[in-house]
């Protein structure tokens with residue numbers, strides 16, 4: 298859109314979305330013309346937005362940028378959201394960060410998560426049985442993309458049956474950029490209450506071999522503090538649901554829109570991991586990530602970022618950076634590059650990246666092996682993308698088979 | 699050449715008009731759509747046009763059509779309603795006309811529509827009067843599409859989603875379309891609007907929500923329905 302016209306700065310976030318989830322035109326403009334670009338967040342805070350892969354990798358690994366957003370007055374997207382929870386792994390800087398991360402990392406390694414494939418496959422097949430028995434056409438988000446993480450991750454995390462209903466009320470969180478600070482705080486508080494009840498339940502009746510148990514044990518042994526345990530549990534619950542619903546929706550959508558590549562995967566299931574990597578590269582799971590704060594003045598790509606300034610990254614820009622991905626706008630499961638960069642970089646690199654891959658591989662293969670003719674029931678132009686959701690996706694995906 | 703019959707005369711206003719186009723009814727042909735929009739647009743500060751989403755296919759599925767065919771016809775019907783509406787708004791000089799012609803599917807992008815749809819589904823499940831109205835309307839639409847075949851409760855269970863998805867437009871127009879007052883304009887009275895309008899239901903309309911029936915004057919004289927060509931989704935006109 299803005300090859301010739303300079304948009305007014307700071308850019309106002311959220312940006313209008315790109316067609317069918319392509320990189321928003323304003324993000325693409327910034328990447329070309331203003332790699333360190335001022336952006337006004339809905340909260341009124343102005344942050345520096347980085348959009349080039351090399352800049353982002355450098356900043357995310359640079360100790361001069363802090364992740365700790367728990368202090369009151371820290372830059373927010375809207376209001377007191379999940380980043381306001383004290384001592385969550387997300388919010389910790391080294392060395393505390395490494396100590397807490399160490400507690401969980403064994404549970405999330407590539408090897409360790411493979412054993413959960415049957416669990417995801419079982420939930421996927423159960424939901425697909427229901428889909429098949431229900432009306433055709435149907436909304437795939439309601440039937441599959443939203444309940445799959447709730448059911449499967451809920452089981453994996455050891456949500457007790459008496460809290461299952463509350464879990465479904467709290468997650469996925471809406472993280473709505475158009476809502477008020479009060480509504481955001483209320484949403485955060487509801488999730489905190491759920492986590493407090495979960496902790497009480499699992500202290501009374503432990504569920505071994507869950508990340509919840511691992512954190513509770515580390516607390517008991519004095520490796521982490523009570524608030525590190527609480528905050529980190531809070532965070533891994535958010536990440537268990539919300540970030541997965543987006544690729545579970547956009548993945549099937551883009552595959553149906555690239556029928557030839559989909560047919561290849563169905564004919565040769567060893568291609569599903571390739572398809573998942575390209576879905577991860579193509580969409581990320583949302584728009585801007587949460588801010589970081591400069592601890593001191595830092596010069597980046599010719600721009601001086603002052604101490605106390607906020608810095609944000611739209612991770613989709615990284616995986617659409619033409620310096621690293623040729624023809625990024627082209628969806629191509631046969632790329633040599635993978636989707637790793639969508640999970641960030643540096644010490645806070647996504648802890649769940651291997652688990653997310655397992656979930657998506659099981660979910661896509663189960664869906665399309667069962668419904669190889671699955672197709673959109675409306676034109677892709679009709680799909681309801683909500684630019685105000687932090688985890689951006691079509692809110693409904695009507696399909697027929 | 700049209701008349702607007704307000705459900706509550708006292709609620710008359712000129713703020714926002716929401717026009718519902720139906721693929722199930724033979725009157726919504728390009729010329730009628732154009733005339734209707736040309737007549738309504740100057741009478742209100744703002745106008746939006748809504749067209750059923752993918753749920754339109756349920757009527758045909760319930761009436762016995764294979765799903766793929768039903769979806770294909772519903773998509774075609776959507777285009778046949780949308781294109782003349784966008785053209786009419788463009789010719790009237792409404793800026794960004796395609797933004798003002800929306801399918802229910804597209805409306806899911808809006809948090810107010812989604813919240814209202816959740817309330818509507820709850821009302822259908824818990825309020826006998828709303829439930830009855832939704833099922834009656836569904837039975838009638840499916841019955842017409844089924845061409846004399848008996849309509850089962852199971853058919854209604856499928857197709858009632860169509861009627862439920864429209865409820866937010868009858869209750870929350872002001873919020874969804876960002877207006878103080880909004881009138882929903884349709885071609886006939888329905889038991890659903892009646893149930894919502896007389897506050898005995900758990901579904902309450904937002905402040906500023908009103909309803910009106912639009913009719914074409916010639917239609918009153920010649921009986922439009924008998925002269926109509928088939929609807930986009932062929933259901934005999936009522």
Ligand code: HEM
Nearest residue numbers: 386387536537540582586639640641644645647648649653
């Ligand atoms: C496709 C899905 C996912 C994507 C794209 C994604 C992406 C990311 C990104 C970009 C970060 C870094 C944030 C930053 O540095 O500002 C992150 C952090 C994190 N993610 Fe994920 N994530 C996904 C799924 C998951 C899942 C399923 C889990 C676990 C259940 C998870 C757990 C975490 C945790 C715990 C962190 C914080 C790590 C730390 O602070 O050390 N993620 N994720």
